[in-house]
Amino acid sequence: MTVLLIAGSPTAPSRSAALLDAAALRLRRRGLEVQRLTVRELPAQALVHAQFDDAQLQRATDQVAAARAVVVATPVYKAAYSGLLKTFLDLLPQSALKGKTVLPLATGGSAHHMLALDYALRPVLGALGARHILPGVYASDAQVTLTPEGGWQLQVDIADRLAEAVDTLQAEAFPSTARSGFDPIHFSRVRCSV
Structure with a gap:
């Protein structure tokens, strides 16, 4: 039972990867197994020419198949998710996300592009059979800033x-691991009154 984090940015470092890193940290702190798939590290020729027999593409497809939940992060360009991510998603089998809970994350230059999650990415995730596509998290460039040390804040x-989105992902995809909001109480401390 893993959560697969798909980084769809063609550049590194990137703001969308910073969102993905923050999500990964929270998921790991909650005891969930997290794997990462960075699309820009896949062979470009195999992606562009749809070489389904490429070993790296097959491993990436297997990672998607094995995951219980998926977090997809992308920058928004021209009111849509990255072309690199599109190229990868186009190579996945039609039912690649069947039964999976998916959390979309995106970053863009301004708040004007936030609907790209709903109008560009969500339909593709749905077409790939996602069981539940959670409300996405969109951040403008001003909301994810570079620190003087070279990290993202x-x-x-x-x-x-x-x-909140990561908590919802955990509750939807891994209900037995989600916290109830109450700390456990030992049975010896339970009191009954009549």
Whole structure:
């Protein structure tokens, strides 16, 4: 039972990868197994020419098949998700996301592109058979900033929304591991009154 994180940015480092890193940290802290698939590391020729027999593409497809939940992160260009991510998603089998819970994440230059999650990415994820596509988290460039040390910092509102989205992902895909909001109480401490 793993969560597969798919990084769809053609550049590194990237703001969308920073969102993915923050999600991974939260998932790992909750005891979930996390794997990462960075699309830009797949062979470009195999992606563009749809070489389904390429060993790296087959491994990537197997990772998607084995995951219980998927988090997809992409930058938004021209009001849509990255072409690199599209190339990869186009190579997946029609039912690649069947039965899976999917959390889409995106970053873009301004808030004007936030609907790209709903109008561009969500239909493709649905066409791939995702069981449940969670409400996505979109962050503008101003909400994910580069620190002087070279790391990324999420503004509080984005960090909170991302934390809530990851909690929802865990509750949907791994209900037995989700926290109830109450700390466990030993039976000896339970009191009954009549």
